[in-house]
Amino acid sequence: MTTVDLGPFRRIGLFGGIYSNYLALLRAMEIARSRRVDAIVALGDFGAFGPHPDRTVEILRAERIPAIQGNYEESLSSAADDCHCGYTDPRDNAFAQVSYDYTRDNTSAEHRAWMGTLPSHARLTVAGRRVLLCHGSPRKINEFLFETTTPRAFIGRLLDEHGADVVACTHTGLHWSRFLSPGRGIVNVGALGRPANDGRTNVWFAVLEDRGGELAAEFVPVDYDHARLAREMRAESLPAEFVETIETGWWTTCLEILPAKERARGRF
Amino acid sequence: MSGASFPVAPLAALDTVWIQVAGTLCNLACTHCFISCSPANDAHGMMPLADVVRVLDEAERLGAKEYYLTGGEPFLNRDILAILEAALAKGPVSVLTNGVLIRPDTARSLKALSDASEYSLDLRVSLDGWDAATNDAVRGAGTFERILAGARNLAAEGLNPVITVTEVVDGAGTREGRAHFLAFLRQIGLSQPRLKVMPLLRLGAEEKRLRGYAPDETLEGRTLTPEDLEALQCSSSRMVTSKGAYVCPILIDADDARMGATLSDTLRPFTLSHRACFTCQEFGLSCRT
Numbered sequence: 001m002t003t004v005d006l007g008p009f010r011r012i013g014l015f016g017g018i019y020s021n022y023l024a025l026l027r028a029m030e031i032a033r034s035r036r037v038d039a040i041v042a043l044g045d046f047g048a049f050g051p052h053p054d055r056t057v058e059i060l061r062a063e064r065i066p067a068i069q070g071n072y073e074e075s076l077s078s079a080a081d082d083c084h085c086g087y088t089d090p091r092d093n094a095f096a097q098v099s100y101d102y103t104r105d106n107t108s109a110e111h112r113a114w115m116g117t118l119p120s121h122a123r124l125t126v127a128g129r130r131v132l133l134c135h136g137s138p139r140k141i142n143e144f145l146f147e148t149t150t151p152r153a154f155i156g157r158l159l160d161e162h163g164a165d166v167v168a169c170t171h172t173g174l175h176w177s178r179f180l181s182p183g184r185g186i187v188n189v190g191a192l193g194r195p196a197n198d199g200r201t202n203v204w205f206a207v208l209e210d211r212g213g214e215l216a217a218e219f220v221p222v223d224y225d226h227a228r229l230a231r232e233m234r235a236e237s238l239p240a241e242f243v244e245t246i247e248t249g250w251w252t253t254c255l256e257i258l259p260a261k262e263r264a265r266g267r268f
Numbered sequence: 269m270s271g272a273s274f275p276v277a278p279l280a281a282l283d284t285v286w287i288q289v290a291g292t293l294c295n296l297a298c299t300h301c302f303i304s305c306s307p308a309n310d311a312h313g314m315m316p317l318a319d320v321v322r323v324l325d326e327a328e329r330l331g332a333k334e335y336y337l338t339g340g341e342p343f344l345n346r347d348i349l350a351i352l353e354a355a356l357a358k359g360p361v362s363v364l365t366n367g368v369l370i371r372p373d374t375a376r377s378l379k380a381l382s383d384a385s386e387y388s389l390d391l392r393v394s395l396d397g398w399d400a401a402t403n404d405a406v407r408g409a410g411t412f413e414r415i416l417a418g419a420r421n422l423a424a425e426g427l428n429p430v431i432t433v434t435e436v437v438d439g440a441g442t443r444e445g446r447a448h449f450l451a452f453l454r455q456i457g458l459s460q461p462r463l464k465v466m467p468l469l470r471l472g473a474e475e476k477r478l479r480g481y482a483p484d485e486t487l488e489g490r491t492l493t494p495e496d497l498e499a500l501q502c503s504s505s506r507m508v509t510s511k512g513a514y515v516c517p518i519l520i521d522a523d524d525a526r527m528g529a530t531l532s533d534t535l536r537p538f539t540l541s542h543r544a545c546f547t548c549q550e551f552g553l554s555c556r557t
Contacts, residue, residue, distance in 0.1 A: 148387050151358060153328040259390075260389060
């Protein structure tokens with residue numbers, strides 16, 4: 001585990017799993033900059049799911065966006081056989097493998113090597129609050145922290161054990177936050193890569209900012225050209241199930257991992 | 269066992285807390301039960317609400333992530349709804365049940381408790397066959413239809429159960445077996461079937477039904493990798509019954525698996541010298557969903 005210290009920020013944009021959705025990434029960058037963030041940090045999982053994974057990596061590198069590793073970057077840079085997403089159901093793992101194979105086959109060796117140089121964690125401060133950035137959880141790159149299965153007592157333990165006031169993470173694809181007290185809690189920034197399983201085609205990122213001397217978190221929706229992404233996914237012969245999610249906003253795959261409540265909110 | 273060397277599993281974190289709220293008391297007496305639950309087995313007793321709340325409070329102080337309630341049959345515990353309410357105030361809860369006692373009004377109460385909490389509630393319903401002949405041979409005459417009724421009652425309230433099948437059902441864990449089971453569950457009315465397949469633990473009643481452990485089914489002399497150890501449930505969970513705190517839900521009949529009186533006594537490594545440890549390591553068994 002490696003940690004990079006990014007310093008203090010007044011306002012920062014945090015991007016979750018991009019899943020090769022370079023169109024959403026470009027749009028999110030525009031929106032974040034229009035909100036005058038000091039910086040943007042990407043929390044890993046640049047590939048998977050969508051088309052032309054190299055395009056996403058090229059944008060991140062050209063824009064010099066600080067980034068930490070997700071399980072995808074860890075797997076791709078170490079030539080692992082699968083994404084190590086942490087799914088337990090064979091149905092999820094079957095689709096995850098299709099996604100990983102396509103991403104691996106369409107990510108250059110140079111980009112994969114770059115992924116190996118990324119830190120696993122980052123630290124920064126906002127309004128004097130110590131923020132720890134990680135992909136899944138502070139202790140495990142592929143641990144799922146869902147809203148309905150991450151209780152307060154556990155959040156308190158994580159914060160104490162890892163010396164943070166706020167943990168920002170992704171990996172689940174669903175954004176949420178839970179604060180134990182002002183400036184102390186967890187923010188899952190969601191994903192830019194696929195919609196939040198709510199029947200809407202927009203995706204999400206998070207902004208942390210100093211609001212009146214205290215850390216505040218906000219979730220920002222991103223409307224992007226999802227029809228174009230869908231066309232490109234079809235042209236790349238990606239599974240119809242993946243395209244359907246982009247076009248409808250409902251998850252069709254990798255949903256056996258969802259806790260009861262998150263699963264019940266979805267269509268499938 | 270002198271001179272024998274077994275791997276040792278450290279407790280990386282106390283994430284999962286199991287509470288045996290119904291002890292070994294059950295309305296059924298399944299022939300494969302690895303802790304031989306039955307209406308007459310009170311080796312571990314029913315836990316009243318106050319006792320469970322004490323465990324929940326301690327678990328919360330220790331920063332637990334999730335709770336599993338089991339038995340025996342939790343819905344035999346007359347305090348079960350109050351217990352669930354108390355547990356759901358602290359974190360996500362899974363209840364392991366035979367489903368036979370879940371009438372529509374119980375399912376409605378469970379849904380209300382779930383809705384009132386920030387966290388998820390999961391019902392794990394045990395079923396050991398896709399036909400009555402297979403299931404009832406293990407679980408008892410007439411149980412197949414009653415289990416399915418319980419599962420349907422839950423689904424009708426939006427509490428989509430996780431159906432747990434053991435490998436009493438031949439090939440349940442294979443790709444074909446799983447596909448067959450999922451198709452069966454859809455056919456009986458569960459539109460989003462969720463399935464967990466468990467290897468057999470050759471303990472308790474199961475030893476008489478089929479067999480106990482063979483001499484070579486042991487972790488003696490084995491070295492486990494960090495990944496192996498992390499995958500074992502005893503690296504992140506502990507169990508509390510009316511009789512004390514144990515390393516896991518499987519070994520509650522083993523005296524040396526009792527690590528102390530309360531959860532705080534269990535925060536130390538465990539030597540994997542039990543035969544069941546072989547099943548966990550070899551088959552990647554975890555009692556968690």
